[in-house]
Amino acid sequence: MNVNVYRSGIKTRELEMKITKESLGLVFLKAKPFLAVVFLQAGLAGMDIISKAALNEGMSNYVFVVYRHAVATLVIAPFAFILDKKVRPKMTISTFLKIMLMSLLEPVIDQNLYFLGMKYTTATFAAAMANVLPAITFVMAWCFRLEKVELMSVRSQAKILGTLATIAGAMIMTLVSGPNLDLPWTRSGHTHDLHRVQPQISIQHTIKGALLITIGCFSWAGFMILQAVTLRTYPAELSLTAWICLLGTAEGAAVALVAEKGNAAAWAIKWDTSFLAAVYSGIFCSGIAYYVQGVVMKERGPVFVTAFSPLGMIIVAVLSSIIFSEKMYLGRVVGAGVIVMGLYFVVWGKQKDYKSSSMEVEEIPVKLSDASKSKLEVFTTNVDTDERLV
Numbered sequence: 001m002n003v004n005v006y007r008s009g010i011k012t013r014e015l016e017m018k019i020t021k022e023s024l025g026l027v028f029l030k031a032k033p034f035l036a037v038v039f040l041q042a043g044l045a046g047m048d049i050i051s052k053a054a055l056n057e058g059m060s061n062y063v064f065v066v067y068r069h070a071v072a073t074l075v076i077a078p079f080a081f082i083l084d085k086k087v088r089p090k091m092t093i094s095t096f097l098k099i100m101l102m103s104l105l106e107p108v109i110d111q112n113l114y115f116l117g118m119k120y121t122t123a124t125f126a127a128a129m130a131n132v133l134p135a136i137t138f139v140m141a142w143c144f145r146l147e148k149v150e151l152m153s154v155r156s157q158a159k160i161l162g163t164l165a166t167i168a169g170a171m172i173m174t175l176v177s178g179p180n181l182d183l184p185w186t187r188s189g190h191t192h193d194l195h196r197v198q199p200q201i202s203i204q205h206t207i208k209g210a211l212l213i214t215i216g217c218f219s220w221a222g223f224m225i226l227q228a229v230t231l232r233t234y235p236a237e238l239s240l241t242a243w244i245c246l247l248g249t250a251e252g253a254a255v256a257l258v259a260e261k262g263n264a265a266a267w268a269i270k271w272d273t274s275f276l277a278a279v280y281s282g283i284f285c286s287g288i289a290y291y292v293q294g295v296v297m298k299e300r301g302p303v304f305v306t307a308f309s310p311l312g313m314i315i316v317a318v319l320s321s322i323i324f325s326e327k328m329y330l331g332r333v334v335g336a337g338v339i340v341m342g343l344y345f346v347v348w349g350k351q352k353d354y355k356s357s358s359m360e361v362e363e364i365p366v367k368l369s370d371a372s373k374s375k376l377e378v379f380t381t382n383v384d385t386d387e388r389l390v
Contacts, residue, residue, distance in 0.1 A: 033296050037308040040292050043284045045127070045315035047277075049323060051115065052123040054277035056324075060266040061115035062256035064278060067269065069107050069252060071282025072245040076291070080238035088236040098230045099243045100251075106223035107248025108255055113216030120209035122326050125173070127316040128336040129213040131309050132170050134346050135163040137221040141301075144225055159349035165342025173335030174210040175203075181328040224305065228297050237294040244290060304350060310340045 055061060080088075118126040138159055141147035150156045227240075234240055260266040269275055293305045313336065320326040 033300050033304065036292050036296050037305060038311060040289055041308050041312035042315060043289065045312040045319070047281045047285045048118070048123045048127050048312070048316045049319050050273065050277045050280055052118055052320070052324070054274045055115060055119055057273055059274045059277070060256070060260055060263075061112055061119065062252070062259045063266050064115065064274070064281075065107065065111045066249060066252040066256050067278035068111075068282040068285070069245045069249040071279055072287035072290075073242060073249055075283050076238065076245060076287045077242045080236070080242040084236040084239040088239045089234055092233075095230065095234050098226060099240065100247055102223050102226050102230065103244050103247035104251055105219045105226070107244065108252050110216040110219040110223065112252075112255065113212045113219070117209040117212035117216065120205040120212070123320045123324070124313070124317045124326055124328075125206070125209065125332065126213055127309075127313040128173060128332070128339065129170060129210055130217060131313060131336070131339045131343055132166045132214060133217045133220055133309060134343055135166040136217050137224055138163055138346055138350075140218075140221045140225050144229075155349035155352035157349075158345045158352075162342040162345025162347075162349065165345060166339045167342075169335045169338030169340075169342060170210065170214065171335075172338060173332045174206055176331030176335065177329045178331030178334070179329070181330060181333065224293075224297070227294060228301070231294060231298055235298070237291050237298075240294060241287065241290040245287065301350070304347075310343060313340075 051064065054064065114126060114130070117129070138147055142149050147159075148156070149159070230240065231237070256266075269278065297305050317328070317336075321328060
């Protein structure tokens with residue numbers, strides 16, 4: 001009797017351990033997209049700080065973009081060649097043209113405009129303005145029928161309201177400065193080569209920088225939408241990343257040669273912040289970032305990927321105020337707060353869409369229980385594919 005009780009206790013503990021492991025695995029599976037985008041934002045925040053230091057030292061933003069993607073190509077291409085061998089589909093003319101357009105939209109247009117806007121303003125301002133991206137992505141996704149909008153639905157109303165709020169916040173940030181927030185670590189004047197006090201920025205430079213960054217966000221949103229579409233027919237994330245970086249290097253080099261014509265010194269790179277910026281941003285932001293956002297996008301859609309950008313803005317704001325003694329103005333903080341509020345209206349509506357789509361997929365087997373197995377599998381696959389793009 002005691003032996004049976006002992007064995008029963010062992011089986012119970014084993015069952016409890018198994019359930020615990022399965023529960024932890026399920027929790028990690030659900031949290032994985034969130035962990036991925038948080039990791040992504042932390043890395044992008046580091047790029048803003050390092051690249052701003054390099055630009056302050058006189059590095060050309062056009063040359064920086066070229067070096068960044070050249071490094072990314074060298075790092076990503078070998079992994080793509082080996083790991084995507086079994087899943088890489090045949091390259092078609094249509095897919096290649098889409099990749100060429102993606103390489104022009106993000107690696108060339110968006111990044112050059114973003115870094116130009118950062119030159120005119122600050123790293124914090126650029127990171128904050130980039131938060132209009134989810135709203136722009138939502139509008140463009142709706143235009144391309146990748147996002148559902150029902151005016152009588154609360155979740156759609158939240159996304160529309162959030163979009164309008166981000167636009168209002170961007171205008172507040174651009175046009176309103178307000179009093180300076182005297183942070184403790186910006187009071188002292190001690191600096192060294194990288195720790196330079198940020199000069200006063202004129203309203204003309206602020207408006208110019210805001211326009212450049214906003215136009216860049218339109219290009220970035222277009223890139224995200226096109227990446228989501230391309231992954232349907234070319235579901236090899238690493239290979240797609242390698243192609244984007246390679247073609248981005250070539251197209252960026254053509255732009256840089258025209259922009260820096262007669263300035264051979266702009267291409268010189270030393271063992272300094274410029275080299276660190278090119279290597280770091282190339283490996284993480286143009287290599288790992290494209291891959292991570294592609295993987296997450298296949299599961300949760302393009303709006304979800306862009307929804308965590310306020311985290312990067314907060315990291316950049318704190319580091320910039322410490323490293324560059326960057327001044328913080330009340331108007332810009334309020335504007336950034338309005339953008340974040342609007343952003344999370346969009347995220348809330350998007351999350352409701354995702355849950356609604358998931359419930360519909362779960363109900364399909366019950367409603368179609370009398371249908372044939374093959375038809376059920378095809379129908380479920382189609383719904384799952386459509387849900388990922390929403």
